[in-house]
Amino acid sequence: MEFDERLSALEERVAALEGQPKPVPTGAFWALEGVKERAPDGAVLFTGAVPLPTGHHYEWQQGETVENLLGMDWSQLSATIAALGNPVRLLLLRLILTGVQTTAELQEHESLGTTGQLYHHLRQLVAAGWLQLTSRGHYAVPGAKVIPLLTVLTAVQDPA
Secondary structure, X not given: OOHHHHHHHHHHHHHHHHOOOOOOOOOOOHHHHHHHHHOOOOEEEEEEEEEOOOOOEEEEXXXXXXXXXXXXXXXXXXXXXXXXXXXXXXHHHHHHHOOOOEHHHHHOOHHHOOHHHHHHXXXXXXXXXXXXXXXXXXXXXXXXXHHXXXXXXXXXXXXX
């Protein structure tokens, strides 16, 4: 093979290799293995990449050492956790994440109760930080709360 042919063949191989996507990590616990490598004293990590039906896309990663988690005052988190303990509020969050964002649209949903009840639940979610009022009558889940909310929902399911 002449030099030009060999060079051309090598360029084609490099181009083919560079065009291939990175392989997806394999194994059921690839993320766990990464946490153990980076935090040998123990840590809890959650992460996600979420495209929503609204067209928004969120990526988030958050973690904490076991020492910090066990040393903190958990009672300070009770209001935030309690806000999720109501089926109507969970429905509100799901509806808002999927594109229903105005109080007028939310009021059309029969499971949300009266206007007064709707506003009560919206206020509770805003106070706990799960929702924010983006403009008059428009609500959104703050970007920094999308992955944590979905993580909570994932965590409370029975493992399959």
